Amino acid sequence: MVSEVTRYVPDQVQRELWARAAGRCQFEGHNRLLHTSCVTHESVNTAQKAHIYAFSENGPRGRGPYKGNLESLNDVSNLMLMCYDCHKKIDQAGGADRYPADLLIQWKAQHEQRVEIVTGIASDKKSNVVLYGANIGSEKSPIQYHACVEAMFPQWYPATERPVPVSMTSELIDSSPQYWQTESQHLLKAFQRKILSIIEDEPCKHFSVFALAPQPLLIQLGALLTDKIDVETYQLHREPKGWVWQDCADDFDYIINQPDNFNGKPALIVSLSDHVSPERITRVIGEDTSIWEITLKNPHNDFMQAKQQLSLFRKYLRSLIVEIKRAHGEATPLHIFPVMPVSCAIEFGRARMPKADMPWLIYDHDMETQEFIKAIELKGDLHGVQSK
Incomplete structure (x- = not known):
């Protein structure tokens, strides 16, 4: 049975692999285009089909779940599109420990999800993802981009692969005399530099806002946005955890x-x-x-x-x-x-x-x-x- 298994990847699988990866290296953080020379920018195929679980019996990461199903080793689910250097890196001595199968599967899924998000957006569904987080007392306020994107679906989709950060990393706390002046001025300048430029120059002028900051700064952010700009504002919930909107009782009132x-x-x-x-x-x-x-x-x-x-x-x-x-x-x-x-x-x-x-x-x-x-x-x- 083993002798009948070859490294040949059918054309249909290769096409699907290229489409899922959008022609980019799927090694986390690399994302290099693989249909163009990085030196001359000429059209050239520099891609390799890297196995997550090894094609060889004693290869890195072993054969895992494919031990009894060797003919599936070349399925698209077990392949990652990579450049030569990244492929060599994950398969070299010690690579299996540093780059285990679970990690590569996670990278593959995240990369393909990003591609699907960016390429599958209807023009009237695009939204610029704005992340604003300042210090709250002694606490930091990190905001996870992927959790924000999840909360937007299916009403909105990110206009680009990257969010618009309007945050700062000030070490001041909100009881210090300098805090409000520093944070307020930073917010104003960051807004003018990052958000106003989108409003003036980009075709997508809708914004989805995810924020965790002291309330005076949040009010200032809202005042900068005004009601003249198309904005979807989100709320972080404790239960269930996340930014996804829930339902409320019909008799709710202020x-x-x-x-x-x-x-x-x-x-x-x-x-x-x-x-x-x-x-x-x-x-x-x-x-x-x-x-x-x-x-x-x-x-x-x-x-x-x-x-x-x-x-x-x-x-x-x-x-x-x-x-x-x-x-x-x-x-x-x-x-x-x-x-x-x-x-x-x-x-x-x-x-x-x-x-x-x-x-x-x-x-x-x-x-x-x-x-x-x-x-x-x-x-x-x-x-x-x-x-x-």
């Missing part, structure tokens, strides 16, 4: 609480993730305060599960901002105390009308003092962002 009078400084509490007592507000901006609030019957961290909830939040918020402006005047600064999910914070900023709304003074909860501190001021257009 509660609006108005102040007894409109004579004081206007303050808006967004108490969706937790209760916020009025005393915490008056300790910061004084007793002469008119407190507005948007809240829930039972505020908690995990309530935001469905897109319908976020849409309803936008509806309530826009009406509320107009009502507050009507009561206090558009020149009066509005003090904002956000305790809400990531997606709400971004959409809060997007609801802002730069030329029509009151100046916004946005506060953040300081972990050291357990009090609210003034963080960011929004006024005017995109360039009217100031940190306090």
Whole structure:
């Protein structure tokens, strides 16, 4: 039986292998085009068909599940398209330990998934994946790109193979005096450099936003995006873990609480993730305060599960901002105390009308003092962002 098995790979399998790999080396991180010379750029086939499980009985990684099915060794599922150097690397002495079959299978699957994603997108389904993560207290906020892409399907697909990172790696924490100035200015410059360039120069102008950052910065990000740009905002859920939107109860609703009078400084509490007592507000901006609030019957961290909830939040918020402006005047600064999910914070900023709304003074909860501190001021257009 062994003597009847050859290294010959049928043309149909070769075509499928090339198509799955998009003519690129499937070694993780290489991705080199294999139909063009990297020196002269002339058309030339530099590809090799690398076996995951070995064709030879004593080859690297052995024959694994193909021991009793040798005729399947040349199936596309057991082959990777690779350049000569990468093929040699995985098969050299010690290669089986460094590049086991499970790892190569994983690389193959991820590479082919990327190809399928990028090449299978309808023009009206493309979206630029924006990742924004700043430091939250002493915690870092990494965002996994593949988990984000999974949450987009099947409504949206990445416009390109790579995301648009609008993050920074500042070692500052959000209680330090320099934090808000550094992060706010970085966000503004990164937005202008990376996102505005896409809006101005690229055919796809839709954005899918995945973010984990302090709420004043999320509001600023939303204000930069505005509601004039096509944006899909996502929320990271604790249960079930991930960014995929779930369903919510039909009787879900928000509660609006108005102040007894409109004579004081206007303050808006967004108490969706937790209760916020009025005393915490008056300790910061004084007793002469008119407190507005948007809240829930039972505020908690995990309530935001469905897109319908976020849409309803936008509806309530826009009406509320107009009502507050009507009561206090558009020149009066509005003090904002956000305790809400990531997606709400971004959409809060997007609801802002730069030329029509009151100046916004946005506060953040300081972990050291357990009090609210003034963080960011929004006024005017995109360039009217100031940190306090």
